[in-house]
Amino acid sequence: MSQLQRPVIIQSQSIKLCCPRVAYRPPLFQRRRQSIHTKTVTDHDINRLASSPLHPLTLADLVKHGRPPLTTAQLLTSANFTLSILPARLAHRIQSLRNLPFIVVSNPHITKIHSNYLHSLSTLLPWAEREITTLEDEIKFAEVMADLVQTHSNTISILARGFLEARKYISPTDVTRFLDEHLRARIGTRLIAEQHIALHLSSQPHRKIMHEPEEEEDMGYNGVIDTKLRPAKIVQQCENIVGEICELKYGVRPHVVINGEPEYTFAHVPVHLEYIITELLKNAFRATVEQAHEREAIEVTIAPLPDDSPEAEYNEAIRKHGEGHVITGADQGNTDLASRCFTGKSTSPSPTADQQIRPLAHSTPGVTIRIRDRGGGIAPENYEHIWDYSFTTFNDDQASTSLSGGPGGGGGMDALNAISGPGGDGAHSLAGLGYGLPLGRAYAEYFGGGIAVQSMWGWGTDVYLSLRGVGRVEDNPYI
Numbered sequence: 034m035s036q037l038q039r040p041v042i043i044q045s046q047s048i049k050l051c052c053p054r055v056a057y058r059p060p061l062f063q064r065r066r067q068s069i070h071t072k073t074v075t076d077h078d079i080n081r082l083a084s085s086p087l088h089p090l091t092l093a094d095l096v097k098h099g100r101p102p103l104t105t106a107q108l109l110t111s112a113n114f115t116l117s118i119l120p121a122r123l124a125h126r127i128q129s130l131r132n133l134p135f136i137v138v139s140n141p142h143i144t145k146i147h148s149n150y151l152h153s154l155s156t157l158l159p160w161a162e163r164e165i166t167t168l169e170d171e172i173k174f175a176e177v178m179a180d181l182v183q184t185h186s187n188t189i190s191i192l193a194r195g196f197l198e199a200r201k202y203i204s205p206t207d208v209t210r211f212l213d214e215h216l217r218a219r220i221g222t223r224l225i226a227e228q229h230i231a232l233h234l235s236s237q238p239h240r241k242i243m244h245e246p247e248e249e250e251d252m253g254y255n256g257v258i259d260t261k262l263r264p265a266k267i268v269q270q271c272e273n274i275v276g277e278i279c280e281l282k283y284g285v286r287p288h289v290v291i292n293g294e295p296e297y298t299f300a301h302v303p304v305h306l307e308y309i310i311t312e313l314l315k316n317a318f319r320a321t322v323e324q325a326h327e328r329e330a331i332e333v334t335i336a337p338l339p340d341d342s343p344e345a346e347y348n349e350a351i352r353k354h355g356e357g358h359v360i361t362g363a364d365q366g367n368t369d370l371a372s373r374c375f376t377g378k379s380t381s382p383s384p385t386a387d388q389q390i391r392p393l394a395h396s397t398p399g400v401t402i403r404i405r406d407r408g409g410g411i412a413p414e415n416y417e418h419i420w421d422y423s424f425t426t427f428n429d430d431q432a433s434t435s436l437s438g439g440p441g442g443g444g445g446m447d448a449l450n451a452i453s454g455p456g457g458d459g460a461h462s463l464a465g466l467g468y469g470l471p472l473g474r475a476y477a478e479y480f481g482g483g484i485a486v487q488s489m490w491g492w493g494t495d496v497y498l499s500l501r502g503v504g505r506v507e508d509n510p511y512i
């Protein structure tokens with residue numbers, strides 16, 4: 034395995050933070066990044082860390098350090114908490130990569146991801162078994178977190194390329210199983226790191242150096258969570274972006290009509306919602322235009338769940354178990370209750386502790402967003418495959434041949450760029466290599482929501498995105 038352990042060169046590029054309202058000053062971080070200490074990771078380190086139990090993360094963990102700006106003591110607590118859970122999570126990912134067939138993990142792209150994880154663990158090890166007690170150390174630690182987020186920003190496109198090249202040696206089912214676990218775990222790891230970075234940037238005394246003053250009046254944010262997120266606003270923003278891409282490719286764009294309750298707000302992670310809505314709109318736009326129905330609006334309905342819905346009962350059940358309670362096997366009854374109400378019942382494997390964050394007590398019931406298009410629906414023979422990571426009906430030949438033919442391909446490269454997810458390298462293509470639906474569902478399910486697709490073959494498609502509120506602002510002192 035030694036060839037997998039070569040050091041990784043960190044590329045300097047700007048970092049896109051999860052929380053869009055918190056501005057980064059990359060040059061400051063880049064200058065300092067060169068001084069990040071590393072410690073060689075041994076197999077013993079990995080085995081030891083991977084065998085330690087994973088911290089069952091809750092949303093309460095993300096907000097428990099207080100409302101920004103934090104005091105020095107709160108900031109140090111956040112840093113130490115972050116440090117206490119990340120190494121084991123990285124070690125689990127390394128182990129799971131090593132469990133892939135050797136010929137797959139030897140693929141240069143998969144090897145690159147393995148090296149990235151080793152690199153990130155090597156930057157955390159010098160901090161292990163010590164406590165962060167000074168602001169000076171906290172600043173250095175925040176740089177380590179920034180490095181971690183940046184190192185893994187292109188993970189999804191690199192993994193996609195790797196699995197595409199190695200597809201002869203691993204079944205689509207095994208790829209989907211691996212990616213479902215890996216990408217869900219990655220969502221949590223990024224959230225933890227980004228939350229600390231966001232708290233760091235918005236806290237005294239750094240804010241004068243690193244925080245854009247004009248952003249300060251925005252009080253809706255607690256780190257990466259927007260407590261006043263308005264889904265309709267995200268839909269409008271995503272409509273603009275997807276519309277541009279659509280117009281570039283097809284020369285036309287359908288328009289979106291929002292109805293239901295466009296003023297509804299709740300607490301959620303904006304970049305997650307942006308990613309999901311973008312992917313769902315891309316699918317709807319593409320289908321609509323390909324059916325030459327661009328004159329027919331895509332209808333987006335925002336439907337908040339009522340307070341007496343089964344969702345509210347579900348939240349009450351969480352409340353009885355105590356604040357920030359994590360749903361475990363013992364709570365299966367309640368989770369079933371929740372999934373009955375949410376149409377997006379998943380067929381993916383049950384989440385493990387490092388994959389799943391559960392809502393806070395006093396959660397708002399949440400919202401269902403229906404995206405309805407007249408794009409002709411999904412052919413029955415394709416229906417069962419739409420959740421596979423690599424399944425796409427988009428430009429089949431172009432997407433896969435340009436990739437297998439080497440770097441620089443047209444549609445395939447665009448497609449890969451389009452699937453990086455939040456914090457990744459952007460979305461330039463209307464459809465990709467089939468990552469939109471499964472990855473979108475992974476984000477939705479992360480906070481207990483889901484995605485369900487209802488197709489009327491020959492007519493159109495309804496997609497139901499269910500999202501559970503992650504905390505009622507007035508009830509929760511932390512948010």
Ligand code: ADP
Pocket residue numbers: 312316317320406408409410411415419424425426427463464465466467468469470471493494
């Ligand atoms: P991609 O968009 O890259 O193909 P997705 O996972 O987003 O990957 O979607 C997988 C497939 O599901 C699409 O290629 C398409 O065949 C089908 N699909 C998804 N959404 C729709 C829709 N709204 N209308 C018609 N087909 C759809």
Ligand code: K
Pocket residue numbers: 418419420421422423424425466467468469470471
């Ligand atoms: K797919």
Ligand code: MG
Pocket residue numbers: 312315316463464465468469470
């Ligand atoms: Mg898509």
